[in-house]
Amino acid sequence: MRRSSFPAVLAAAAVVLAALTVLLAACGGGQNTAGSEPKKLVVGLVPSQEAENLDAKAKPLADLLSEKLGVPVEVFVGSDYTAVIEGMGAGQVDIGFLNPKGYVTAKEKGYADVLLKAVRNGSDTYRAQIVVAHDSPIRAIADLKGKKIAYVDPQSTSGYVYPVVLLKKNGIDPEKDVTMVEAGGHDKTILALLRGDVDAAFSFDDARTIVQKADPAVMDKTRILAYTDPIPNDTVSVRTNLPNEWKDKIKQAFLDIAQDEKGKQVIRDIYNHEGYAPAQDSDFDVVREADRLLNQ
Known part of the structure; x- marks a missing residue:
């Protein structure tokens, strides 16, 4: 496939991950170890619009999550999907708004578990x-x-x-x-x-x-x-080695935020989410099949 601006992903991977670690350490990431009670949570997002706009829109969500979870919550806007995925794998990002393909990739690497699917226009799928x-x-x-x-x-x-x-x-x-x-x-x-x-x-x-x-x-x-x-909507996923108790807390926090009028506006402003539906890994088997066809 001819790509006029396709990145040299493999060659740059070490550099990207090193830069990511520095960036996330600066915003408080990397303080949580596997299975430990988190001292701080980092939410990772990928821009579908200008990154600075997304950062500003996501700050109110971090505040709402912090209020409900009782720990500081900060926002990391990755340069692309890989930055958030690798951030979760490195323990630097705790909660990821992963798109379906991103979630499948993160799951295959053992980095993430899915909690919820977004609802838009009354549906948990899109095209x-x-x-x-x-x-x-x-x-x-x-x-x-x-x-x-x-x-x-x-x-x-x-x-x-x-x-x-x-x-x-x-x-x-x-x-x-x-x-x-x-x-x-x-x-x-x-x-x-x-x-x-x-x-x-x-x-x-x-x-x-x-x-x-x-x-x-x-x-x-x-x-x-x-x-x-149809494609399953994007996800709210968490790093795999987060304690199960915290996975349940985070899931409930998002469901509660989606029921509150202020919270509804916040999630709508970020990715135009109307709410969230329970999700399981098998929901994304259709994405795995699309990925298989892509690579035939």
């Missing part, structure tokens, strides 16, 4: 979409052959995994037939499309709303080419 310009000659997925496509991150379920599987199911070889451009955020894939940098964009349904402030006419300038199969 990915492929977006093109309104006046684009691209009318079918087959027309994407030879085109340039913006994606979010290789660990993004809706911004990479499911749309690429959809391409493969429609006869597009992602290794040979398209050029993939890593944008780093769902808003950024749409913005790249609006600038004319790419011919199509992968994102969650409907990420166009988060760029309406930047371009109020985005809905008129673009259209949805295709949707993917």
Whole structure:
């Protein structure tokens, strides 16, 4: 697959993890050991929008969690999904808002257990979409052959995994037939499309709303080419070696916050969550199957 900005993940892994450890130590991470009572909790998030905006929106959630759990809670906004996953593996991040693919990866590594799935629009599933310009000659997925496509991150379920599987199911070889451009955020894939940098964009349904402030006419300038199969919503996950008592406390804290009017607004502001539903690992077997198809 031709990627014009794909990171050298393996070569940079040691550097990223070292930098992550320094960053999280500065915000209080790394104080908890396996099976011990946490002295402080760190919540890890991945930006689907500008990181500084997410950091500010997440601070009220940290305050609510701290009030309910009785320990200080701080926020870490990772540069990408891998930063939060590796932070959990290193014991530096205790609670992760992991996307489905990110959770599956973290679970396979033994880093995370899932507690809850987000609810949006009354559902605990969502879809990915492929977006093109309104006046684009691209009318079918087959027309994407030879085109340039913006994606979010290789660990993004809706911004990479499911749309690429959809391409493969429609006869597009992602290794040979398209050029993939890593944008780093769902808003950024749409913005790249609006600038004319790419011919199509992968994102969650409907990420166009988060760029309406930047371009109020985005809905008129673009259209949805295709949707993917349903995907389990993103998760509230915790590091595996957190004591079970604390896993239960954290789960209940999120459920309580989602029932409170102030709390509802806070979680809506961060990722547009309406509430949370109980989750189990088997809920994400469909994501594992998509990952298998991706790597065939």
